[in-house]
Amino acid sequence: MKGKLYLIPTTLGENEPLEVMPYSVRKMVELIDHYIVENEKTARRFIKKITPKKSQPSLVMMKLDKYADELETRTYLDVCEQGISVGLLSEAGVPAVADPGATIVKLAHEKGIQVVPLVGPSSILLALMASGMNGQSFAFNGYLPIDKGERKKAIKELERLSKERNQSQIFIETPYRNEKMFSDLKATLTPQTRLCIAADITLPDEYIKTYTIADWKRQQPDLHKRPAIFIIHKE
Structure with missing residues (x-):
């Protein structure tokens, strides 16, 4: 069974994640180790804030910013073929809306990978x-x-x-x-x-x-x- 692409919302500023998003987001972050992110530092900070006990060394971070190589980004979902799910994180708010993550969502549909949007602040x-x-x-x-x-x-x-x-x-x-x-x-x-x-x-x-x-x-x-x-x- 293929892994899924989870669209994981983040906060719009320095507030507590669970004040503005459901507990289900925390549960998914606890389960996922592979992430596509714009900025690794802020992504790790968000993950640590919402799941303080999660092992940071186990995280695999794939960069998606304006400098990302298009050919390389097309490999980011290859792990889904091995049954591994991937989380797409925005810098603020929900992924793929006014956000470069839309290209990854498009790729997931092309590859037949299920896209799961999680509830969060837009x-x-x-x-x-x-x-x-x-x-x-x-x-x-x-x-x-x-x-x-x-x-x-x-x-x-x-x-x-x-x-x-x-x-x-x-x-x-x-x-x-x-x-x-x-x-x-x-x-x-x-x-x-x-x-x-x-x-x-x-x-x-x-x-x-x-x-x-x-x-x-x-x-x-x-x-x-x-x-x-x-x-x-x-x-």
Whole structure:
């Protein structure tokens, strides 16, 4: 029998794993010794935190980052043919969503390996849940362009789509550029468009607010270097 690929969620910050995910995640981490990870150091720290007694020397870590060799990564699931299961770990939240792990999941399907997603915190869905915006129709757009002119064009296009389709438009930004993004949103969107900002989700200093752009112009939240989700909707 082939091993399986388990999609193992991690925390969105330095909180206790079992505060934000079910005990079943810990049980699977206790059983699995082969992991595909972006960063070995943070992966080992998470595993140690959720299962303190697990033997660290027994762990096999396979790197999946922007420097990973594509031919090598295609061998990462070979152990599944021997009945050994593999865990795919994200750096934060759930694997394969806004995460390079999607390539491994695709490979598993190609090889006929069962994919098992485990329950854990998704910043995208948690932000949408708390935004008060349309949860029946929404789109996740990843990162917007870095160039200021192109970014403003993208913002206007997302605003147009949100009105045309009655669709919540979700996107993210590198934390150190959050404040520039916030300024561009205030300068580009129409006053009636609603904007939700959800930062440090599930952490003690969690911040989730939805206002119109007109109201946001009277607000100045501290977003610097805080992982954040942005959602806009024009009705």
